[in-house]
Amino acid sequence: MSSTTRAARPVPACPIRPGEPCTLCQVDVTGPQDCGLVWLVMGDDELRAGVHRSRLAAPGRR
Ligand code: SF4
Structure with a gap:
C-alpha cells in the first residue's frame, strides 16, 4: 500500500x-x-491609494 502526499x-x-x-x-x-x-481598481490612482491605505490600517499588516 502506498501513500501519496500532495x-x-x-x-x-x-x-x-x-x-x-x-x-x-x-x-x-x-x-x-x-x-x-x-x-480596474489597480488601474485607478485613487482606488489603488485607497487599497494601500486600508492595507496600512489592517491589523497584522503585511
Ligand atoms: S477575491 Fe479579489 S482577486 Fe479574487 S476574484 Fe474576488 S476581487 Fe478578484
Missing part, C-alpha cells in the same frame, strides 16, 4: 481586500491574475 497550493491573496484570500468572488476568474475588478 503539497498544498498556496492560496493567493486578494490584492484589493488586504489580509483576505482570493475567494474567486468574480465570475470566470481563476485568481487575482485575471480578475477584472483587480485590474
Whole structure:
C-alpha cells in the first residue's frame, strides 16, 4: 500500500481586500491574475491609494 502526499497550493491573496484570500468572488476568474475588478481598481490612482491605505490600517499588516 502506498501513500501519496500532495503539497498544498498556496492560496493567493486578494490584492484589493488586504489580509483576505482570493475567494474567486468574480465570475470566470481563476485568481487575482485575471480578475477584472483587480485590474480596474489597480488601474485607478485613487482606488489603488485607497487599497494601500486600508492595507496600512489592517491589523497584522503585511
Ligand atoms: S476574484 Fe478578484 S476581487 Fe474576488 S477575491 Fe479574487 S482577486 Fe479579489
